Amino acid sequence: MSEIFLGMPATAPRGVGNLRGDEPFPVAARRSLADAQLRRNLGHATATIRAKSAAVIDEVPDWQELREAGRAIKTDVMARLPELLAQLEVAVTAAGGTVHWAADAVEANRIVTDLVRATGSDRVMKVKSMATQEIGLNEALEAAGIEAVETDLAELIVQLGRDKPSHILVPAIHRNRAEIREIFLREMPGVDPALTDEPAILAAAARRHLRRTFLSTRVAVSGANFAVAETGTLAVVESEGNGRMCLTLPDTLITVMGIEKLVPTWADLEVFLQLLPRASTGERMNPYTSMWTGVTPGDGPQEFHLVLLDNGRSAVLADEVGRQALHCIRCSACLNVCPVYERTGGHAYGSVYPGPIGAVLSPQLTGVEDNASLPYASSLCGACFDACPVMIDIPSILVHLRAQHTAAYRSDHRLPSAEAVTMAAAAYTMDHRPLYEAAQRAARASRFVGRRGGGLPPPLSGWTIGRDLPQPPPQTFREWWAQR
């Protein structure tokens, strides 16, 4: 095997993790759209957070300057990723931590499982982490006989309800308070049967339920929001205190982190700690942020492992247009402003990364052929670009991925697609005046066939499933002009 072959950027492997859905987006979206309760829950939740976020962003006079700095820092990180990762490894090791490298989900799951086994524990507690959901860590631990307890309230709701997360920040956004109460009553051992659906009461029930777990579990698994290459410092931002519990109480802490989560210097945190809470939960600052560097004698876990995860990220980095998807700080602002997400919810995207960022990140991590419908799960309205705190140009990446998908289709099929044939015919027609005028007259005849919005006949019907066919006018502009 040559060195060049081994060093080729690779996409995330199939058959493990949660980056691929069972069905294409339009099929899954149709089911979500028919769920009136889901749409009400999503509409209420996204409207609430949009208003909160807008209010606290308005308080900051230099929001655009912070966004620009965030974008530039992440661009720099991607350009220097190998050297910064090596620097991080040195700093974490010097501070008493152990660094592991995982090329893909399979390897990461094996590393974490082996580390947990070595402690002798058959249970781990977890802080909400997108990376561990991406690799399917809970399923891998379960297969090894290790119980994984989710401690974030929304993750707990999802886990107890045997459900799937549907939002990056609030995985149970699709559930309202009444549904959460029912899940708790059904699944939480020893819960007060008089439980009401008051959010404060539900939160108190979770507090009681998890307290014993926090105090008795010897191993925790977390993700990371940021890692500082220069110092080896890791940061986790959270609200509830479950993160602090997991980062402080156990003997062993295992952090699984995507390799793109780096910032070069300590001072760079000043940009992201201002951007993330305001864009994410719509707070000036989230209730708790923990930062730690390796192991602190006498305070917190005395054994610390950092697992650096590739799982397709090198393939994303290889695409000069698409690599900015790696700048994402998982705030989920793009979900909350997206007219598509607001109506379909997160499950329709199949991957753990839903919404606009998911539509560009998932297909790149897996290769576009494995998530071919996602680049089309957008109206290209651009609201996500405006909302992104690190200015990821999501619409441009969507168009870029659509072009990739079309090119891949062309090279895989001897016959062109119906869409390609139609577009070629349309281009020829528009290029030739007599043909174009004849086509306009023919289109007008369709006024008398069928009702408006009835759609085109097969094989062109695919185009009009999600689009209204415009009513041709009684008179064309050219005809009107000729009469003047």
Place this chain on the structure above:
Amino acid sequence: MTSRELILGRLRAALGATPTTPEAVARSYRPAGGAVDLDVLVHRLTDYRATVHRCSDGEVAQVVDAVLGGRRVVVPPGLPRRWLPDSVEVLTDDNLPTAEIAAADGVVTAAAVAVAETGTVILDAGVDQGRRLVTLLPDVHICVLRTDQVVAGVPDALARLGPDRPLTWISGPSATSDIELNRVEGVHGPRHLHVVIVPA
């Protein structure tokens, strides 16, 4: 070949033989050094449901008495004893068992830095702040802050702090937005946060 070499090789291949030189980062946002407004701090703390007390150093014990009088209170080993009234049962954390800390009613600590603009108190595990878990398990946290520890914004705070100690940034009591995205105070961390601001 190790996975380390494999991943670094993939990343180098992804960037190409001649990686683009990164652009200089324009930092035109507000730098450290802004004016500190204590009223802003008080407003932001209160807005996120922390209780703020402003008093002299000599009156701290009265505040502690009013909040935790008659209760069991954990304190870090370096906490000034003058802040503790006779009415509280004091448990000094010289490596107390976790269960004992969890069973305490409250905790009193000092702070390292506070950020006015975000209403954030930052602990750096110094001797008057203690191990991270002492401010996590009891349900009431009283945090005594000197005015000279207050800075204007996040850049000022990071400039005063370093990576050599574990940091806990606290902005209000434990909260969640997981139920219909409404902020609800009181999940796993202390459900009551009192910030006592004393003159430097």
